[in-house]
Amino acid sequence: MSGLELGLVSLAAVLALIALRVPIGVALAGVSFLGFWHLRNLNVALSMVREVPHGFASSWDLSAIPMFLLMGAIANASGIAAALFSAARIWLAGLPGGLAVAANLACAGFAAACGSSVAAAAAMARLAVPEMLRAGYEKGLAAGVVASAGTIAALIPPSILLVLFGVFAEVSIVDLLIGGVVPGLITAAVYTAMILLRCRLDRSLAPRPDPAAIAALGAARWRALAEVWPLVLLIGGIIGGLYSGMVSPTEAGAAGAFLALVIAVAQRRMTMGRMVEALAEGMGTTAQIFFVGMGAVMFTRFLSLTGTSAALADLVAPLALDPVLIVIAMSVVYLVLGMFLDPIGIMLITLPVFLPLLKTLQMDLVWFGVLVVKYIEIGMLTPPLGFNLFVVKSVVGGEISLERIFRGVGWFLVCDLVVVALMILFPDLVTFLPGLMRG
Numbered sequence: 355m356s357g358l359e360l361g362l363v364s365l366a367a368v369l370a371l372i373a374l375r376v377p378i379g380v381a382l383a384g385v386s387f388l389g390f391w392h393l394r395n396l397n398v399a400l401s402m403v404r405e406v407p408h409g410f411a412s413s414w415d416l417s418a419i420p421m422f423l424l425m426g427a428i429a430n431a432s433g434i435a436a437a438l439f440s441a442a443r444i445w446l447a448g449l450p451g452g453l454a455v456a457a458n459l460a461c462a463g464f465a466a467a468c469g470s471s472v473a474a475a476a477a478m479a480r481l482a483v484p485e486m487l488r489a490g491y492e493k494g495l496a497a498g499v500v501a502s503a504g505t506i507a508a509l510i511p512p513s514i515l516l517v518l519f520g521v522f523a524e525v526s527i528v529d530l531l532i533g534g535v536v537p538g539l540i541t542a543a544v545y546t547a548m549i550l551l552r553c554r555l556d557r558s559l560a561p562r563p564d565p566a567a568i569a570a571l572g573a574a575r576w577r578a579l580a581e582v583w584p585l586v587l588l589i590g591g592i593i594g595g596l597y598s599g600m601v602s603p604t605e606a607g608a609a610g611a612f613l614a615l616v617i618a619v620a621q622r623r624m625t626m627g628r629m630v631e632a633l634a635e636g637m638g639t640t641a642q643i644f645f646v647g648m649g650a651v652m653f654t655r656f657l658s659l660t661g662t663s664a665a666l667a668d669l670v671a672p673l674a675l676d677p678v679l680i681v682i683a684m685s686v687v688y689l690v691l692g693m694f695l696d697p698i699g700i701m702l703i704t705l706p707v708f709l710p711l712l713k714t715l716q717m718d719l720v721w722f723g724v725l726v727v728k729y730i731e732i733g734m735l736t737p738p739l740g741f742n743l744f745v746v747k748s749v750v751g752g753e754i755s756l757e758r759i760f761r762g763v764g765w766f767l768v769c770d771l772v773v774v775a776l777m778i779l780f781p782d783l784v785t786f787l788p789g790l791m792r793g
Contacts, residue, residue, distance in 0.1 A: 428632045
């Protein structure tokens with residue numbers, strides 16, 4: 355069996371094990387261990403098990419991940435999401451589908467203090483969906499908007515997926531984080547435009563705004579807006595610090611976590627019990643991500659040893675004259691895998707195969723990294739295993755059927771395809787801010 359054949363068989367074995375519900379980290383590490391044993395010997399395989407986990411976990415760049423996760427957990431526990439939705443609800447009450455637009459924009463805002471699409475969707479589902487249902491919103495729209503808007507958290511800094519991509523692709527993490535800002539904002543804007551248009555054309559989706567009730571809000575608008583200052587402070591501390599070059603991604607994560615804690619304590623919203631819950635949530639999610647990452651590093655080295663990456667680069671060399679074909683082919687792969695695998699698993703399984711091809715073709719890895727994250731987040735909304743949809747379902751319980759939630763995200767997926775097309779046609783949407791930052 356040639357090296358290429360062995361590499362492809364190992365990739366198929368990993369996918370088969372994942373389909374059998376074997377944890378992704380175990381599947382990647384197990385196949386790699388057996389592969390090294392087959393190609394070399396048992397001592398080499400054991401040495402990989404000894405060296406790779408330590409080397410991966412001790413990476414300085416990866417220390418941004420637990421800090422960002424802790425910041426998001428503290429921000430969620432301190433009620434920032436609730437304050438943000440309340441302000442958006444009051445200020446946007448006069449628009450068609452104002453509650454849905456408020457949930458969408460609140461998710462985008464909370465993304466800057468969270469970094470996790472699942473956490474953003476879960477938090478907003480608890481706050482916004484019950485209120486939309488009480489107001490008479492169509493159930494599919496109510497559930498679909500929070501499931502879809504939650505994906506914006508993976509684009510707007512802090513983004514765990516962009517940090518992981520930067521580590522594996524050896525690309526500036528700051529460039530990736532800043533590069534995700536414009537696509538994230540465009541996604542929120544396109545979602546908003548679609549909600550407004552649909553609710554204006556179809557009166558069954560949302561109740562009409564009540565002018566008398568809107569006029570009665572008065573000073574409540576400014577009181578609600580005053581509760582949002584912690585989020586503004588966090589956004590300024592993270593994005594502003596990264597853009598100005600004053601802090602690195604790791605420093606921004608640590609500073610953001612500390613700032614979120616100070617704000618929560620100052621507002622008397624952080625108890626010892628909530629702090630313990632936030633620490634447990636941050637540590638648990640970090641352990642899951644790192645475990646998968648260790649297996650992915652082993653698998654990357656195994657594929658390199660077999661020569662699979664170099665062989666695939668040679669196979670696609672004839673397509674080098676038309677990079678669009680390569681982007682389309684990779685796009686199909688990510689969209690298909692997104693239907694069946696979790697985001698981190700998709701990224702860490704595909705990058706060992708795709709990165710050598712992209713480097714060979716000298717494609718902009720910052721642009722590709724943000725595009726990959728966008729594709730992965732689309733997978734969070736596509737059946738049969740759209741994870742964000744199941745998260746929303748677990749929150750709303752029997753009030754909305756899973757089928758209705760799947761139908762509810764249909765229009766948002768159309769919007770996502772529009773955003774992806776814009777990113778492919780106009781790469782500067784991603785690269786403009788990082789380039790401006792470098793001067």
